[in-house]
Amino acid sequence: MKPIIVISGPTASGKTALAVELAKKFNSEVVSADSMQIYKGMDIGTAKPAAEEMQGIKHNLIDIAEPYESYSVAQYSEAAEKVINRLHSEGKIPIMAGGTGLYINSVINGLDFSSGNSDENYRNELWSEAEKYGNAQLHKRLSEIDPESGKRIHENDVRRVIRALEVYKVTGMTMTEYRLAAAAAPPKYNAVKIGLEWDRAVLYDRINKRVDAMIRQGLEQEVRGLCNERFLKSTAAQAIGYKEMIAYFEGRMTLSEAIDAIKQGSRNYAKRQISFFGADKDINKIAVTGKDLPCIINEAEKLTGGLLL
RNA sequence: AGGGGUAUAGCUCAGUUGGUAGAGCAUUGGUCUCCAAAACCAAGUGCCGAGGGUUCAAGUCCUUCUGCCCCUG
Numbered sequence: 001m002k003p004i005i006v007i008s009g010p011t012a013s014g015k016t017a018l019a020v021e022l023a024k025k026f027n028s029e030v031v032s033a034d035s036m037q038i039y040k041g042m043d044i045g046t047a048k049p050a051a052e053e054m055q056g057i058k059h060n061l062i063d064i065a066e067p068y069e070s071y072s073v074a075q076y077s078e079a080a081e082k083v084i085n086r087l088h089s090e091g092k093i094p095i096m097a098g099g100t101g102l103y104i105n106s107v108i109n110g111l112d113f114s115s116g117n118s119d120e121n122y123r124n125e126l127w128s129e130a131e132k133y134g135n136a137q138l139h140k141r142l143s144e145i146d147p148e149s150g151k152r153i154h155e156n157d158v159r160r161v162i163r164a165l166e167v168y169k170v171t172g173m174t175m176t177e178y179r180l181a182a183a184a185a186p187p188k189y190n191a192v193k194i195g196l197e198w199d200r201a202v203l204y205d206r207i208n209k210r211v212d213a214m215i216r217q218g219l220e221q222e223v224r225g226l227c228n229e230r231f232l233k234s235t236a237a238q239a240i241g242y243k244e245m246i247a248y249f250e251g252r253m254t255l256s257e258a259i260d261a262i263k264q265g266s267r268n269y270a271k272r273q274i275s276f277f278g279a280d281k282d283i284n285k286i287a288v289t290g291k292d293l294p295c296i297i298n299e300a301e302k303l304t305g306g307l308l309l
Numbered sequence: 310a311g312g313g314g315u316a317u318a319g320c321u322c323a324g325u326u327g328g329u330a331g332a333g334c335a336u337u338g339g340u341c342u343c344c345a346a347a348a349c350c351a352a353g354u355g356c357c358g359a360g361g362g363u364u365c366a367a368g369u370c371c372u373u374c375u376g377c378c379c380c381u382g
Contacts, residue, residue: 035345035347071344073342073345100345101345102342102345105342112342113343115343152340153340157341158349159344160348164342182342243346265346269346271338275338275339
């Protein structure tokens with residue numbers, strides 16, 4: 001089984017720095033798992049690693065989409081798999097790093113998003129149905145075909161109710177069966193997962209400071225330059241740091257309100273990430289509060305020491 | 310100084326004709342198989358500015374004080 005190293009953690013936890021160090025050590029490359037750094041031109045607000053930070057280490061899956069395009073896990077996992085295969089064929093251990101848990105899981109746990117199991121039209125149909133007849137009606141239909149998912153998914157979580165219905169229509173499998181199949185499948189990689197864990201208050205402080213730094217670096221100008229009709233309707237425009245700036249431009253908040261909202265949004269995001277990664281028992285957590293980079297690298301190396309191609 | 314207004318959860322506020330308090334946001338916890346920096350669920354919180362009075366009963370009425378806001382001079 002081919003090895004892979006996965007570095008996860010909340011925003012501003014220092015994933016990039018560790019990934020670069022490990023890539024240097026293993027003479028490999030970084031595979032980014034970040035749903036917003038994929039967009040070109042969104043640099044400051046997504047804290048995209050700058051050239052100095054990368055230290056000559058190649059970062060894959062950054063700047064692979066236009067900000068006005070729509071992109072999703074399905075495309076990501078396909079692209080990531082290609083990069084990983086390439087690295088393996090070159091005899092390198094891929095270093096995957098990023099904060100988008102679903103993206104990581106899609107490749108590591110082999111979640112199946114292949115194009116055959118989606119139906120855009122049906123999905124849209126269900127959305128309008130939900131609007132017309134209400135969430136409860138749709139949820140009831142899910143409960144009939146797949147009681148377990150019905151119990152698991154709240155009726156207001158319309159996206160998931162719809163996706164479960166969609167999966168059933170396209171594959172004939174209920175979402176419950178679908179998940180079971182993924183869980184039963186043998187692991188694709190010999191993955192060593194590392195999670196960076198911070199003391200909450202310290203992490204929040206880092207986040208606040210990082211947002212201030214983004215503003216100094218010219219976040220406002222960056223977002224201004226991106227704004228056009230297509231961008232405003234895109235997924236990318238929902239990114240933290242961007243949606244608030246847009247609100248400011250449109251007069252819905254003052255600049256200082258926008259900055260506060262970015263900080264708050266980032267903190268809330270970090271909390272969700274902590275919760276997401278916390279559920280993965282395979283992650284080896286490194287408590288990093290108060291530790292310097294060499295010390296963190298040392299702990300990470302202990303965890304990855306046994307990996308061989 | 311005089312007149313008016315206001316004081317309720319960390320914040321912004323709601324509290325009907327008096328029956329010991331609520332919503333949003335924040336916070337905390339959680340969910341997550343194609344928008345995931347998204348979407349969704351759950352939970353806690355109050356000397357109702359301070360004192361006095363009326364009343365069986367006061368966040369709600371009266372009064373004094375204090376803070377803040379507005380108007381007039």
